[in-house]
Amino acid sequence: MTHTRENIADLSINELLGREIACSCGHAHSIPMKRVLIGSGVTTDIPRTLRECGYKKALILSDRITWDIAAKDVAEYLERDGFPYETLVLEGRVVPDEARIGEIIIHAPRDADIIIAVGTGVMCDIGKMISYKMDIDTAAVVTAPSVDGFASKHAALVIGRLKVSFTTHCPTIIVGDVDVLKNAPMSMIIAGWCDIMGKFSCLSDWKISHIVNDEYYCETLADMVYRSVRICRDNLEALKLREPHAVQSVMEALVLAGIAMSFIGNSRPASGSEHHLSHCWELRTAKEGKELAPHGIQIGVGEALISMLYGWLKTETVDFATARAIPFDERAWEAGVHDYFGSDADDILKEIRGDHRYDADVRARRLAALEKNWPAVLEIVRAMPAHEEIVAMLKSAGTATAPADIHLTDKEAADSIRHAKEVRNKYTVLGVLDDLGLLETYAARIEAK
Ligand SMILES: NC(=O)C1=CN([C@@H]2O[C@H](COP(=O)(O)OP(=O)(O)OC[C@H]3O[C@@H](n4cnc5c(N)ncnc54)[C@H](OP(=O)(O)O)[C@@H]3O)[C@@H](O)[C@H]2O)C=CC1
Numbered sequence: 306m307t308h309t310r311e312n313i314a315d316l317s318i319n320e321l322l323g324r325e326i327a328c329s330c331g332h333a334h335s336i337p338m339k340r341v342l343i344g345s346g347v348t349t350d351i352p353r354t355l356r357e358c359g360y361k362k363a364l365i366l367s368d369r370i371t372w373d374i375a376a377k378d379v380a381e382y383l384e385r386d387g388f389p390y391e392t393l394v395l396e397g398r399v400v401p402d403e404a405r406i407g408e409i410i411i412h413a414p415r416d417a418d419i420i421i422a423v424g425t426g427v428m429c430d431i432g433k434m435i436s437y438k439m440d441i442d443t444a445a446v447v448t449a450p451s452v453d454g455f456a457s458k459h460a461a462l463v464i465g466r467l468k469v470s471f472t473t474h475c476p477t478i479i480v481g482d483v484d485v486l487k488n489a490p491m492s493m494i495i496a497g498w499c500d501i502m503g504k505f506s507c508l509s510d511w512k513i514s515h516i517v518n519d520e521y522y523c524e525t526l527a528d529m530v531y532r533s534v535r536i537c538r539d540n541l542e543a544l545k546l547r548e549p550h551a552v553q554s555v556m557e558a559l560v561l562a563g564i565a566m567s568f569i570g571n572s573r574p575a576s577g578s579e580h581h582l583s584h585c586w587e588l589r590t591a592k593e594g595k596e597l598a599p600h601g602i603q604i605g606v607g608e609a610l611i612s613m614l615y616g617w618l619k620t621e622t623v624d625f626a627t628a629r630a631i632p633f634d635e636r637a638w639e640a641g642v643h644d645y646f647g648s649d650a651d652d653i654l655k656e657i658r659g660d661h662r663y664d665a666d667v668r669a670r671r672l673a674a675l676e677k678n679w680p681a682v683l684e685i686v687r688a689m690p691a692h693e694e695i696v697a698m699l700k701s702a703g704t705a706t707a708p709a710d711i712h713l714t715d716k717e718a719a720d721s722i723r724h725a726k727e728v729r730n731k732y733t734v735l736g737v738l739d740d741l742g743l744l745e746t747y748a749a750r751i752e753a754k
């Protein structure tokens with residue numbers, strides 16, 4: 306049976322796993338994930354699930370906080386079941402860096418065939434990396450619905466003080482016990498909800514790139530993600546009251562976004578211009594040794610900024626002849642990249658030169674495609690929720706809405722708008738504005754606010 310945007314909604318998360326989904330986009334989607342347990346009390350199902358998936362011995366990996374929150378319960382259920390396991394409880398604050406990863410590899414038993422990482426973004430990323438290096442599987446027992454990376458095969462690690470995204474493998478089992486998730490700090494629950502709200506711009510960016518660059522786009526998956534975004538948006542009041550169905554919908558949306566990324570082999574369904582701003586903020590603050598707000602909270606602010614740019618573009622009088630006549634000052638651009646990215650600039654420039662995204666002929670082709678398809682692009686731009694609507698949603702969630710709320714100045718926000726198109730080879734609204742010669746004007750407006 307071919308799956309389409311209409312009938313994919315009939316499938317549960319578990320029906321998306323462990324098989325090929327023939328899709329109307331022409332691709333067969335699959336993910337090597339075996340089981341997703343989301344619901345009240347699902348921790349008790351872990352021993353049976355491990356056995357059903359063929360595992361023989363687990364290493365439960367946690368830190369002190371997540372041991373008390375969930376890992377000790379996992380250990381108790383495995384003990385009662387007679388399922389072989391060992392535990393490794395990390396002491397102190399956990400940073401996913403070389404030292405921690407080395408420490409865990411030294412202490413991990415050689416005969417475990419699955420690592421059960423108990424925690425949130427950091428613990429799950431460590432679990433992915435260690436299991437990948439040990440050539441065994443990993444399960445994520447999530448203690449707060451805070452990020453959409455649980456189901457992805459990427460691990461964000463700190464290497465040489467810099468945040469680097471490693472390709473590892475996705476967990477084979479994900480557990481989100483709603484009885485645990487609903488008691489997480491509200492700021493972490495809202496962070497996950499913000500990560501989901503960021504999909505409004507990321508999915509619009511992806512669709513625009515499909516039109517302009519003929520980039521592969523799967524309407525069925527985009528729709529699947531959109532549907533879960535709308536459910537989370539509509540459940541906000543219930544989420545603030547920690548109602549189980551609302552917490553469950555955020556956890557499911559986070560996992561679905563990860564599955565969608567794995568299905569297509571890149572992060573298009575979950576990361577667009579709003580994430581690229583956050584990548585810039587992290588790169589810069591890591592160098593300055595500053596701590597930023599949690600990932601999801603940054604995405605909320607990124608979404609507010611990007612929705613403002615989309616809003617300005619909705620009413621812009623676009624002049625393609627003027628855009629075509631704008632010369633590309635390569636030396637000035639290169640100097641700007643060095644200035645902004647410092648020691649990372651050479652790597653970034655090397656990648657950009659390799660993918661040719663700013664070559665004159667490539668720019669000209671993009672501009673021609675933009676001009677030819679402008680009504681279709683404008684339709685996507687106009688469908689983006691208004692900036693005021695995004696800000697009202699974030700305010701209602703009680704979270705950050707503006708750069709100042711996460712200790713960024715308007716100048717820092719404007720600079721990230723100028724440079725975020727360099728951090729990933731993904732065409733977004735920032736690339737559209739750049740091609741149209743509007744990026745600097747819009748960045749300057751943000752700076753002057
Ligand atoms: N791989 C991917 O695709 C992605 C990865 N990321 C990465 O994820 C990380 C951010 O993850 P995030 O979840 O926001 O933050 P962290 O994993 O850093 O967790 C934040 C803090 O919350 C604590 N905590 C976890 N659960 C609970 C709970 N139930 N009650 C009280 N405290 C709790 C953690 O404790 P403790 O320290 O004890 O665990 C930690 O101190 C970043 O490193 C980011 O780069 C983000 C997006 C995608």
Ligand SMILES: O=C(CO)COP(=O)(O)O
Nearest residue numbers: 453470572575576580729
């Ligand atoms: O953070 C991510 C998804 O939430 C991954 O994004 P990137 O592919 O932009 O690194």
